[in-house]
Amino acid sequence: MDIHSIRSQFPILDQSVNDHPLVYLDSAATSQKPTSVINTVNQYYQEYNSNVHRGVHTLGTKATDAYEAAREKVRNFIHAKSTQEIIFTRGTTTALNTVAASYGRVNLKAGDEIVISYMEHHSNIIPWQQVAKYTGATLKYIPLTEDGTISLEDVRNTITNQTKIVSLTYISNVLGTINPIKEITKIAHEHGAIMVVDGAQSTPHMKVDVTDLDCDFYAFSGHKMCGPTGMGVLYGKQHLLEQMEPIEFGGEMIDFVNLYDSTWKELPWKFEAGTPIIAGAIGLGAAIDFLETIGLDAIHKHEHELVGYAMEKVSSIEGVTIYGPSAENRAGVLTFNIEGVHPHDVATVLDTEGIAVRAGHHCAQPLMKWLNVSATARASFYLYNTKEDVDRFVEGLVISKEFFHNVF
């Protein structure tokens, strides 16, 4: 992996922030975009902007072809069997809400169970809370082990024959834990439950094969994988999607509209009401091309090396707590606290050094409760980060410590 060539394709990285060269360590929130993606979106707007699946004119056909070509790229990228299983959404949140509303509310009843874990992002908690309230089903949490992982024994102890839905994140956005989704899917299926996977943090960073995982639904966002914001994907097994009713109605998704009743288009379009996210989909296709040129295995390996290097350096600073598992079972996410310094204050000091990290609860309040903290700081890495970035980050942490030590 030629890191200099990669960095040169991300124009945003070549700038100073607060008089220091930018070190961007917030890719788990959103990734930066390479020139090829920016140009592809530009080109769509400048050369063939048109609505899709409507007109017969040339630009409309070109836009439709590009939009549907992006669907095929996504299918191939996550190894789904058919493009009918690839639904374009606004993001992971919308994708998970679609499953909750269209599958969960309809198929669950009082006495049924929904199983999630303590490490879920709010977008994989609240939709299920709502399903539970609406149907009378019970929401259950798989506990975490001491180092912030999920043990299969705890999975087996939590899932029962009453469990109808298991919904878990592939990679924790806070702990960086990579969950054994394939094994958990098998356990869910043995009990007759469906398996939903939040792939927001996994899809950008590792090879994903939904057919091999055998999960029933898989959700992810484009903007965390070098694509545009406002664009995401819901994968679902065809036989399940076929049984499900759309949750949005209007143009684009219909077959025939009568005065009092209407019929829906076939998959995947019955779930895509209104003018879709055309530029977003085409941009996501370009992001996939970009990532595949570099190779997901190479990206994963690079991030694994970076996080290992970062953990070694950060853990040598006295008074710093790192949350989550050891580097072996961890994606490129490093969440931490400096003793006696609030994470916001750490983030502000790092920002004055040109280093962007996230501070707060990371949309995971139940996990914060489990960690017994109100907030944490998080550095997250992607393919464009370097060991020099890690060195600057570690220097920044030392500066934070020193500064607050001096003012106290």
Added chain:
Amino acid sequence: MSFNNLDALYRQVIMDHYKKPRNKGILEDGNLVIDMNNPTCGDRIRLTMKEEDGKIVDVKFEGEGCSISMASASMMTQLVKGKDVKTAMELSKTFSQIVQGKEYTTDLDLGDIEALQGVSKFPARIKCATLAWKGLEKGIHDKHSM
């Protein structure tokens, strides 16, 4: 190593309030309880106040958050304690102008709150500084619209 910008934000007096907060705790005989939180970052403050005949007789705060939010809460309680409600609201308005880096004129004694002027250079932190004051305004507003 120079900490110029940071020194402007984290003035000694702010750190003093953070380390040794004034009026920290729960007012047992208060007649107003206001819970404030900043959902994007998890900062949380509970204000308890005793208000009688338009006067803030006593006020305490309790909560968790960054140095700026906690120091600001401490300074606020120190400043408005014993003041009438109208003055407290005026102080709140002035404080909002201070942390936004706007011009302000007032005859009122501002206590330590001008130390938070440096926040205006850090737009992401303005909400931290105003959380306790928003709580104060909410409490006064709720009481007087009852």
